[in-house]
Amino acid sequence: MRFIVYSLWTVLFTACLTHAQSYDLVIKDGRVVDGTGNPWVYADVAVKNGRIVHVGKVPANSAKRTIDAAGLLVVPGFIDVHTHVEGNLNSQPTAPNFIYDGVTTVITGNCGSSSTSLKTYFDTLRTLQTSINVGSLIGHNSVRMKVMKMAFRDPTAREQAQMDALVEQAMKEGAVGLSTGLIYTPGTYARTPEVVNLAKVAARYGGLYASHIRNEGQNVKTAVNEAIQISREANIPVEISHFKVASKPLWGKSTETVELVEAARREGLDVTVDQYPYTASSTSLESILPSWALAEGDSMVLSRFHNPETRAKIRTEMLETLKKNLRKNYEYAVVASYQPDTTFNGMSISQINKKLGRHDSAETEAELVMDLMERAQLKRIQMVYHTMSETDVENILRYPNTMIASDAGVAKLGSDMPHPRAYGTNARVLGRYVRERKIIPLEEAVRRMTSLPAQRFRLTDRGLLRPGYAADIVLFDEKTIADEATYEKPHAYTAGISWVIVNGTPVVENSKHNGQRPGQLLMGPGHERPGHAGPGDEK
Numbered sequence: 001m002r003f004i005v006y007s008l009w010t011v012l013f014t015a016c017l018t019h020a021q022s023y024d025l026v027i028k029d030g031r032v033v034d035g036t037g038n039p040w041v042y043a044d045v046a047v048k049n050g051r052i053v054h055v056g057k058v059p060a061n062s063a064k065r066t067i068d069a070a071g072l073l074v075v076p077g078f079i080d081v082h083t084h085v086e087g088n089l090n091s092q093p094t095a096p097n098f099i100y101d102g103v104t105t106v107i108t109g110n111c112g113s114s115s116t117s118l119k120t121y122f123d124t125l126r127t128l129q130t131s132i133n134v135g136s137l138i139g140h141n142s143v144r145m146k147v148m149k150m151a152f153r154d155p156t157a158r159e160q161a162q163m164d165a166l167v168e169q170a171m172k173e174g175a176v177g178l179s180t181g182l183i184y185t186p187g188t189y190a191r192t193p194e195v196v197n198l199a200k201v202a203a204r205y206g207g208l209y210a211s212h213i214r215n216e217g218q219n220v221k222t223a224v225n226e227a228i229q230i231s232r233e234a235n236i237p238v239e240i241s242h243f244k245v246a247s248k249p250l251w252g253k254s255t256e257t258v259e260l261v262e263a264a265r266r267e268g269l270d271v272t273v274d275q276y277p278y279t280a281s282s283t284s285l286e287s288i289l290p291s292w293a294l295a296e297g298d299s300m301v302l303s304r305f306h307n308p309e310t311r312a313k314i315r316t317e318m319l320e321t322l323k324k325n326l327r328k329n330y331e332y333a334v335v336a337s338y339q340p341d342t343t344f345n346g347m348s349i350s351q352i353n354k355k356l357g358r359h360d361s362a363e364t365e366a367e368l369v370m371d372l373m374e375r376a377q378l379k380r381i382q383m384v385y386h387t388m389s390e391t392d393v394e395n396i397l398r399y400p401n402t403m404i405a406s407d408a409g410v411a412k413l414g415s416d417m418p419h420p421r422a423y424g425t426n427a428r429v430l431g432r433y434v435r436e437r438k439i440i441p442l443e444e445a446v447r448r449m450t451s452l453p454a455q456r457f458r459l460t461d462r463g464l465l466r467p468g469y470a471a472d473i474v475l476f477d478e479k480t481i482a483d484e485a486t487y488e489k490p491h492a493y494t495a496g497i498s499w500v501i502v503n504g505t506p507v508v509e510n511s512k513h514n515g516q517r518p519g520q521l522l523m524g525p526g527h528e529r530p531g532h533a534g535p536g537d538e539k
Helices: 002-020 118-128 140-148 157-172 192-204 220-234 254-267 298-306 308-324 349-355 362-375 390-398 421-436 442-449 451-456
Strands: 023-032 041-048 051-056 063-068 073-076 078-080 103-108 133-136 177-181 208-212 238-240 271-275 280-284 333-337 382-386 402-404 473-476 497-502 505-509
Touching: 023 051, 023 473, 073 442, 078 421, 078 451, 103 497, 118 133, 140 157, 140 177, 140 192, 157 192, 177 192, 192 208, 192 220, 208 220, 220 238, 220 254, 220 271, 254 271, 254 390, 271 390, 271 451, 298 308, 298 362, 308 362, 333 349, 349 362, 390 402, 390 421, 402 421, 402 442, 402 451, 421 442, 442 451
Parallel strands: 023 063, 023 073, 078 103, 103 133, 177 208, 208 238, 238 271, 271 402
Antiparallel strands: 023 041, 041 051, 073 473, 280 382, 333 382, 473 497, 497 505
């Protein structure tokens, strides 16, 4: 009898213990901001097999692991829809600058630059394993380069068909859409009909069109209208990347550019924007040269630099652009990375000009730009451009259809002088613009970083804290979260984020990256899996 009672007690205890640990992870006693924009609520979040299975009250001792979230906000993992991680993610698959800023998912392939074989790219990431989830666009510049090199002309019918086929293949391989960088070569040589044709291909596979528009300064409204026209003609959702007004005479005009977007939405066109919360941008040095000067490849560019008449024409156009933007020199243009001489990193073109003992004039600085490019053998020189106003940054942030995006790659701690957005984009919004400036409410800011980008890029099981959704979760202290990175000292991780969970696996624990790499590949709606006739997603 004693044996029977003992055995029964053992069975019941084992059953209770099994039930008691029915979850892999429970986050207890936090204030849950679910990503919808609704007010926070006190709730527990239970996770099993990488998925959220319950949001509400969870019994004590019901999980293999419990995180005490008392005093912390519990939010969906941030989704950064505008990144450039090709290549640099390979060398740092833990992506610390993103993870420490609460980013659990990135969309890469922006500004027209991507792998033209997404299958190969995804296979590499699949083998590598990453701490973050990754989706990719197919880049127009990369496609055009493969078919037409640096040709400064319209494509032939055959070339257009070849580019169409490359985009179609990429959509089948998992691209979430098409991107353009219409200020960069060779994409800048494309006229609107070429882009419309490619966008139609992406639209057939459920993709969107993400554009670094043709101009963000003097002709920004024309460029916004071109993106809207592409939406209209290709019947495709449009995401205007890093929305800004980057010309001093137009500061304050963001109300007008936002209205262009809102007017398009009233027309029934699905147009949205994203933004990084800084008054400086970051791109290549060559972007301040006239685009015709960069056509037809490096040898032709150098020949133009060496031809006195052509060089003078380049210089004249550069100075005209300066004048239009109400600038006397290139003090606003700061070197982020110059490999031939790293002592230039962090210095403006004007400062470098003085350091070299050259004549103090805008003309000489324009000459210096060409000299620096030639010395670097026309390899990319990354810059930081201080061209925007705080008023416009705040106006754009107030717009409800603005997502938050870093426009960054995987940063190597201590290397060069990158834009601080690589480290602190989301924390800057939550610290500076929510807590300090009160530009938008907390719950709205979280929505812009989570469910809005998930909806925009059709990430159907991310961006919300709901049962069935992927367990991408961030815990932070709203009182202390802050961006530590500055223009002068850009290499500093975000403060105030204590836990980052990706697909149910803690990656940041007590503010320390643990090296885990549970990231997944996120495929677009046109993805065709091997052995399947129709589209599908890799989760």
